[in-house]
Amino acid sequence: ILNVEQSPQSLHVQEGDSTNFTCSFPSSNFYALHWYRWETAKSPEALFVMTLNGDEKKKGRISATLNTKEGYSYLYIKGSQPEDSATYLCAPATSGTYKYIFGTGTRLKVLA
Amino acid sequence: DARVTQTPRDKVTEMGQEVTMRCQPILGHNTVFWYRQTMMQGLELLAYFRNRAPLDDSGMPKDRFSAEMPDATLATLKIQPSEPRDSAVYFCASGLDVGTEAFFGQGTRLTVV
Numbered sequence: 001i002l003n004v005e006q007s008p009q010s011l012h013v014q015e016g017d018s019t020n021f022t023c024s025f026p027s028s029n030f031y032a033l034h035w036y037r038w039e040t041a042k043s044p045e046a047l048f049v050m051t052l053n054g055d056e057k058k059k060g061r062i063s064a065t066l067n068t069k070e071g072y073s074y075l076y077i078k079g080s081q082p083e084d085s086a087t088y089l090c091a092p093a094t095s096g097t098y099k100y101i102f103g104t105g106t107r108l109k110v111l112a
Numbered sequence: 113d114a115r116v117t118q119t120p121r122d123k124v125t126e127m128g129q130e131v132t133m134r135c136q137p138i139l140g141h142n143t144v145f146w147y148r149q150t151m152m153q154g155l156e157l158l159a160y161f162r163n164r165a166p167l168d169d170s171g172m173p174k175d176r177f178s179a180e181m182p183d184a185t186l187a188t189l190k191i192q193p194s195e196p197r198d199s200a201v202y203f204c205a206s207g208l209d210v211g212t213e214a215f216f217g218q219g220t221r222l223t224v225v
Binding site for chain 1: 147153155156167211212
């Protein structure tokens with residue numbers, strides 16, 4: 001079973017602050033990693049699909065990096081806004097199984 | 113616009129009854145996933161399919177759960193008999209292929225009393 005850890009579990013920041021979260025996973029047999037954004041009472045929405053070591057992806061104020069050799073990915077939010085409040089989930093998969101196993105997420109609350 | 117459709121949105125049933133949840137994946141997507149949202153484990157993978165063939169259902173309690181794709185436009189998750197501990201939100205998601213992002217449906221909130 002793939003052990004996926006996300007930290008911190010929850011985070012409160014002020015509007016305008018920049019923040020980042022970590023997703024840790026076993027580095028062996030890595031296939032791909034997805035980041036999702038999950039707002040309360042909605043469904044998870046994909047942010048990034050990352051496959052290569054050293055990948056950097058960006059969407060507006062949100063960006064992510066990937067290190068497959070050491071088994072971690074960072075998600076960054078620059079200049080947080082209240083609408084960024086959500087749970088951010090990572091889901092890595094190993095080659096062969098291609099099963100995306102979700103971490104328990106980082107719950108972000110941006111205070112106005 | 114293209115989206116994953118799940119029915120029903122809410123289901124309340126009595127313990128011991130059969131429950132069937134349905135999912136219509138996005139047209140052209142060949143992977144389908146069933147997840148269960150629980151307080152303790154977040155999103156738990158129950159089963160997934162590629163080109164309608166089950167690739168993995170190791171996360172599913174075999175004695176009471178079953179998942180099928182009778183055709184490319186329909187995936188079903190069945191619980192028989194249902195138990196109170198099955199109460200959760202069940203999500204279906206579909207993707208173009210293995211490795212691509214998954215698009216989630218709105219979920220079915222199941223309550224077993």
